[in-house]
Amino acid sequence: MDGVVNFFVSLDRCGEYTVPRGDFLSLFIGTGSATYASKSGKILDSMGIKNRIVRRTVSEDMGCGWGVEINESDKTRVMDILANSGIKINLLKQ
Amino acid sequence: MxxxxxxxxxxxxxxKPDNVKKAVMKTMENYCANPGRSGHFLSVSAQKAVYEVREKTAGMFGISKAENVIFTQNTTHALNIAVNTAGQRKKTVISSVMEHNSVLRPLYALEEKYGVKTVFLTPDFNNTDKFGEEVIRKIDRDCGAVVLTACSNVTGSLLPLKKIGRVCREKGIIFIVDGAQAAGHYGINMTENCIDMLCVPSHKGLLGICGGGALIVGDNFTEKINPVLMGGSGIYSVKKQMPDSLPERLEAGTLPFAPILSMGAGIDFLKKAxxxxxxxxxxxxxxxxxxxxxxxxxxxxxxxxxxxxxxxxxxxxxxxxxxxxxxxxxxxxxxxxxxxxxxxxxxxxxxxxxxxxxxxxxxxxxxxxxxxxxxxxx
Missing domain, CATH: 3.90.1150.10 (Aspartate Aminotransferase, domain 1)
Structure with a gap:
């Protein structure tokens, strides 16, 4: 699980982007650390992609992990960018 | 007066340079929060600031992976992690008489714990270039690691890291460098010098404040590094072990936030000056x-x-x-x-x-x- 980043778009945390509830796909991609979330956030910032670093429960047997919230419309692009940056992604639908 | x-x-x-003082003040004025722990704005801001310093530190020492910069309490903490990693091989460790107790004592402990054989070579203090050849001559199939200071804290003598590092890389030997005195005074490129683990303090040549340091792991180093401290990591709280991924695996407990940011400011100053x-x-x-x-x-x-x-x-x-x-x-x-x-x-x-x-x-x-x-x- 090394270097895997949390990556989710939450249904109830969309206020920052002022996108109406329901316009987000709730995604959860892998698990990861605050460092990888920061790395991801910085890469996305540099490419002008809106994002927000967040902390969430990963699973009952793991506990918390970190991730990046993004707009659902950026999903494919973001996944490509992060994969090309050496960040392992494990996509799960929540 | x-x-x-x-x-x-x-x-x-x-x-300390003025920008270092400002960076320390900023940790109290702008982000008085725990980096890598909570999800609120202040904590995330602190975490982002820490990540910036990881990047600066990686760049300063010639590696590309910011996540391979592990923040520690000091150089000694970093060296304990590094030397213990060398000890896991249970093979001979070559070192020098120039070493500080932060290297010597962990090595003596390896002797006791694993029966690891340690060899302390004496350089010609007036011509340390020759020392590289002496180290290389001593490297044999029983050698698992070489641990050396980049610069003596007693004499200021520099060791020929590149020459030694290249041979270590060729032979699959772990090369650990104590950068306590050299970091910030001399350029150290880990990739060019084939250094697997470099240990540096926040507060000496890097001009930050006391209370921090870093273990910097080479981009290509794949051996498992075990922590010497265990505790909270901000992730995987249910797991009984420290997480596998760097840097969190080796960063148990709250990070020394102010020393880390001061070190980042020190690096900025060094680059500018x-x-x-x-x-x-x-x-x-x-x-x-x-x-x-x-x-x-x-x-x-x-x-x-x-x-x-x-x-x-x-x-x-x-x-x-x-x-x-x-x-x-x-x-x-x-x-x-x-x-x-x-x-x-x-x-x-x-x-x-x-x-x-x-x-x-x-x-x-x-x-x-x-x-x-x-x-x-x-």
Whole structure:
């Protein structure tokens, strides 16, 4: 699980982007650390992609992990960018 | 007002740049929160700031992976992790008599714990280039790691890292470097020098404040590194073990946030001012003292280089000389400098020596003032 980043778009945390509830796909991609979330956030910032670093429960047997919230419309692009940056992604639908 | 001349920069740098002071204030004014723990705005801001310093540190030491910069309490903490990793191989470790106790004691512990054989080589202090060949000659199939300081804290001697590192890489030997004295004074490129693990402090040549350090792991190093401290990591709280991924695997507990940010600011300062320029200033000031003491009857000047001057006054214990200098407002350090094997090799005696270590802000006039005080004392 090394270097895997949390990556989710939450249904109830969309206020920052002022996108109406329901316009987000709730995604959860892998698990990861605050460092990888920061790395991801910085890469996305540099490419002008809106994002927000967040902390969430990963699973009952793991506990918390970190991730990046993004707009659902950026999903494919973001996944490509992060994969090309050496960040392992494990996509799960929540 | 009493004149103060600070010449103990090998212990900690005596003058911090203004941007370092501002960075420390910022940790209290802008992000008074715990990085990597909570999900609120302040904590995430702190985490982002820490990540920026990881990137700066990786760039400074020639690696590309910011996540391979592990923040520690100090260099000693970093060296304990690194040396223990070497010990896992249960093979011979080659080191030198120039090492600080932060290397020596973890190595002695490996001898006891795993029966690891350790070899401490003695360099020619006036020609450490030859030392590279000696280390290479000693490397055989039983050797698992080489642990060396980049720069002696007693003599300022530099070791030929590239020559040794390349051979270690070819032979699959772990190469660990103690950068406590070299980082910030000299450029160290881990990739070019084939260094697997480099340990540095926040508060010496990198000009940050005390309380932090870093273990920097080479981009291509894949051996599992085990923590010497275990505890909270901010992730995977249910797991019984520390997480596998770096840096969190080795960063148990709250990070030294202010020292980390101060170190980042110190790196900014070094980049702007130029490491070579700053090193030129400290070396020039030290060289002036070497010239003066070298021509003074009654003073023993030991082999020393760069920003370090090591001496004794004949017939005086080193701590007495240091106390006299302290009364004159001059801060130096006497004794063995936590490097007993180095002093033994130099022959300074049981009281060790007096070390004046110069920083970027010192001038030749500081050396002239010290020399006048010595002359009055003789």
């Amino acid at each position: 009493k004149k103060i001349v600070y010449l103990d920069n090998a212990a900690t740098s005596g003058k 130029g490491i070579e320029e700053l090193n030129f200033r400290s070396t020039r000031a030290a060289q002036r003292l070497r010239e003066l003491l070298g021509n003074t009857k009654g003073v023993t000047l030991y082999s020393c280089h760069g920003n370090i001057v090591l001496f004794n006054i004949e017939g005086k214990e080193s701590f007495k000389t240091a106390e006299m200098l302290d009364r004159c407002g001059i801060s130096v350090r006497s004794g063995l400098h936590c490097a007993p094997l180095c002093h033994k090799a130099l022959g300074t005696g049981k009281d060790g020596g007096v070390r004046a270590s110069f920083g970027w802000f010192n001038t030749p006039s500081d050396s002239e003032y010290l020399w006048k005080c010595i002359r009055n004392y003789l």
